[in-house]
Amino acid sequence: MAQKPVKETTGERVLRVATELFAEKGYEATGVEELSKSTGLGRGALYYHIKNKQQLLLNIALRLLENANREARRILASGGTAEERLHRMAEHLLTDLSTNRSAWITSMRDWQALDEPYRTHVGHLRNEYEQYWQALFDEGAEAGLFHPVHPMQRRAIVGMFTTSYRWIEPSGSLSPKQISELYVSLFLDGLRKRPSEQA
Amino acid sequence: MAQKPVKETTGERVLRVATELFAEKGYEATGVEELSKSTGLGRGALYYHIKNKQQLLLNIALRLLENANREARRILASGGTAEERLHRMAEHLLTDLSTNRSAWITSMRDWQALDEPYRTHVGHLRNEYEQYWQALFDEGAEAGLFHPVHPMQRRAIVGMFTTSYRWIEPSGSLSPKQISELYVSLFLDGLRKRPSEQA
DNA sequence: TACCCAGTGTACCGATCGGTAGGTCCACGA
DNA sequence: TCGTGGACCTACCGATCGGTACACTGGGTA
Numbered sequence: 001m002a003q004k005p006v007k008e009t010t011g012e013r014v015l016r017v018a019t020e021l022f023a024e025k026g027y028e029a030t031g032v033e034e035l036s037k038s039t040g041l042g043r044g045a046l047y048y049h050i051k052n053k054q055q056l057l058l059n060i061a062l063r064l065l066e067n068a069n070r071e072a073r074r075i076l077a078s079g080g081t082a083e084e085r086l087h088r089m090a091e092h093l094l095t096d097l098s099t100n101r102s103a104w105i106t107s108m109r110d111w112q113a114l115d116e117p118y119r120t121h122v123g124h125l126r127n128e129y130e131q132y133w134q135a136l137f138d139e140g141a142e143a144g145l146f147h148p149v150h151p152m153q154r155r156a157i158v159g160m161f162t163t164s165y166r167w168i169e170p171s172g173s174l175s176p177k178q179i180s181e182l183y184v185s186l187f188l189d190g191l192r193k194r195p196s197e198q199a
Numbered sequence: 200m201a202q203k204p205v206k207e208t209t210g211e212r213v214l215r216v217a218t219e220l221f222a223e224k225g226y227e228a229t230g231v232e233e234l235s236k237s238t239g240l241g242r243g244a245l246y247y248h249i250k251n252k253q254q255l256l257l258n259i260a261l262r263l264l265e266n267a268n269r270e271a272r273r274i275l276a277s278g279g280t281a282e283e284r285l286h287r288m289a290e291h292l293l294t295d296l297s298t299n300r301s302a303w304i305t306s307m308r309d310w311q312a313l314d315e316p317y318r319t320h321v322g323h324l325r326n327e328y329e330q331y332w333q334a335l336f337d338e339g340a341e342a343g344l345f346h347p348v349h350p351m352q353r354r355a356i357v358g359m360f361t362t363s364y365r366w367i368e369p370s371g372s373l374s375p376k377q378i379s380e381l382y383v384s385l386f387l388d389g390l391r392k393r394p395s396e397q398a
Numbered sequence: 399t400a401c402c403c404a405g406t407g408t409a410c411c412g413a414t415c416g417g418t419a420g421g422t423c424c425a426c427g428a
Numbered sequence: 429t430c431g432t433g434g435a436c437c438t439a440c441c442g443a444t445c446g447g448t449a450c451a452c453t454g455g456g457t458a
Contacts, residue, residue, distance in 0.1 A: 010405085026311060028227030032446055042407040043447080049405090053446065109308055112225060137390070146390040152378055153385050155366055160359035167354055179351055186352050190389030191336070191345040209435085231416055241437040242417080248435090252416065399458100406453075415444065422437075428430090 011049045014039055018056045023102035027057055027110035058118050061107040064100060065125040068093070072132035082140035083188070089136060090184050093161050094176035097168050104165040130158050146188075157187055210248045213238055217255045222301035226256055226309035257317050260306040263299060264324035267292070271331035281339035282387070288335060289383050292360050293375035296367050303364040329357050345387075356386055 008016070017039050021030045032053055036046050050056055075088045097104050111122050134154050140146035149157075161183060168179075207215070216238050220229045231252055235245050249255055274287045296303055310321050333353050339345035348356075360382060367378075 026227060026309075028225060029312060031444075033444080041405095044408075044450085045406045047447070110225075113228060140390075145392060147392060149390060150381055152366075152373065153381050156359045156363065156382055156385065159362040159365065160355045163358040163362040164355065166358065167351075174351065182349055182352050183355055186355065186386050186389075188389050188391045190385075190387050191339075191348060192387045193344060193346060230414075232414080240435095243419090243438075244436045246417070401458080402456090404453105404455100406451100408451090409449090411446105411448075413445075415442105418441075419439090420437105421439105423435085425434090426432090428432100 010041075014041070014046065014049050015056060015059060019060050019102045019106060022057065022060070022110060023105040027106065027113045054113075054115065054118075057106065057110065058114060058122075060103050061111055061114070061122050062125070064103045064107050065122065065129065068096065068129050069125060069132070071096075072129060076132050076135060081145070082136050082143060083145060086136050086140070086188075087180070087184055089133065090161065090180040091177050094164070094168070094180040094183075097162070097165055098170050098176045101165055101168060101170065104162070108162060108165060130154065133158050160187075209240075213240070213245065213248050214255060214258060218259050218301045218305060221256065221259070221309060222304040226305060226312045253312075253314065253317075256305065256309065257313060257321075259302050260310055260313070260321050261324070263302045263306050264321065264328065267295065267328050268324060268331070270295075271328060275331050275334060280344070281335055281342060282344060285335050285339070285387075286379070286383055288332065289360065289379040290376050293363070293367075293379040293382075296361070296364055297369050297375045300364055300367060300369070303361070307361060307364060329353065332357050359386075 014035070018030075018035055021035060021038060024030075032043065032046065035053075036043050039046065041049075071092055072089065075085055075092060078085060078088070080088075107122075111119065114122060134149070134151070137146060137149040137154060141148045161180075164179070168176075174182075213234070217229075217234055220234060220237060223229075224233075231242065231245065234252075235242050238245065240248075270291055271288065274284055274291060277284060277287070279287075306321075310318065313321060333348070333350070336345060336348040336353060340347045360379075363378070367375075373381075
């Protein structure tokens with residue numbers, strides 16, 4: 001495989017520009033006219049490539065979540081202890097959050113703008129993603145490594161990661177891997193000093 | 200003080216209904232006409248009580264954050280160890296999240312719809328709130344109780360709490376206090392079993 | 399040359415947007 | 429009894445919304 005075609009199709013370009021616009025101003029606040037101007041396409045040309053505005057939002061969310069679930073399954077099935085895979089899971093999420101920040105912002109913040117049944121479908125994909133984390137925690141607990149994780153704690157942990165779209169910046173001083181390690185050590189080892197660690 | 204007036208003013212009612220509407224459908228997606236119908240007020244009457252739509256959003260966020268900061272200062276200055284106050288801080292946040300869920304949803308999700316300088320102002324109030332948590336962590340670290348907390352970890356912890364508006368329900372089986380304890384034990388003690396705890 | 403059709407721009411659609419003008423109603427005080 | 433002002437409603441504003449109709453262009457093909 002020498003090199004995939006460098007040029008993105010017009011449809012892909014529209015989706016990319018829409019992702020950035022939605023992330024910046026919000027889905028509802030972004031007009032089709034603005035998308036038209038930002039892509040350099042007229043209204044008619046725009047609608048030649050997309051079905052409607054809502055499909056753009058749906059595609060952004062679907063692409064993001066389906067990819068996340070695919071990768072989560074891959075990591076879950078990969079070798080190593082539950083803790084090792086947990087680190088991988090965390091690093092991958094932070095990396096994805098950093099590289100696809102706009103799509104994460106839009107998916108997390110504006111998914112309620114979706115009509116049924118898309119909205120429910122997206123919700124299911126999110127639940128599915130959370131279950132992969134839960135599976136890892138359960139594995140760790142069964143192996144005697146972790147304390148059992150309450151579902152509400154699992155939601156908090158995953159939420160802690162995903163809500164990072166608020167401040168993550170690809171140009172930040174810490175790499176996604178470093179940040180993920182900061183997070184994992186937080187909920188794995190905790191902040192409290194052991195008696196043996198006291199100064 | 201026998202009893203505060205039971206009846207809310209029309210202005211307060213408008214703000215309350217707007218909070219619920221914004222939370223349910225999103226700020227941009229909620230029309231003034233819908234707010235008019237839900238309050239039972241005509242358009243003219245509505246604008247007699249409010250300046251414009253955006254001021255509603257601003258007031259929702261200001262009321263929430265100013266109250267949160269006031270309470271945080273109070274707890275920070277109250278007695279006890281850093282850990283004790285941390286538990287109080289967490290419980291208070293979860294309780295507030297549970298009782299004022301609609302306002303939290305709107306403030307967290309739609310604050311970007313605010314024009315400058317309001318947007319920046321709200322951002323500052325949020326930073327202020329985070330600093331009260333940071334102060335508690337710093338106190339605990341200085342007392343030799345906690346490991347030093349990286350700012351990114353502090354954001355993650357506070358984010359873990361605030362992002363709970365997504366699934367918190369006042370009628371849930373766990374009380375805000377119970378949930379807050381679940382969270383605090385998570386980042387204070389961690390999930391990992393100590394060697395002495397191994398089965 | 400004649401045709402075709404993917405891709406595009408322009409002009410326009412009805413609906414709805416946030417907001418306002420101007421009048422009505424009524425409780426209250428002089 | 430009249431005037432005043434708070435609270436309210438109806439009718440309307442220009443702007444913008446998402447979406448469509450339709451004509452046109454240009455490169456490839458028969």
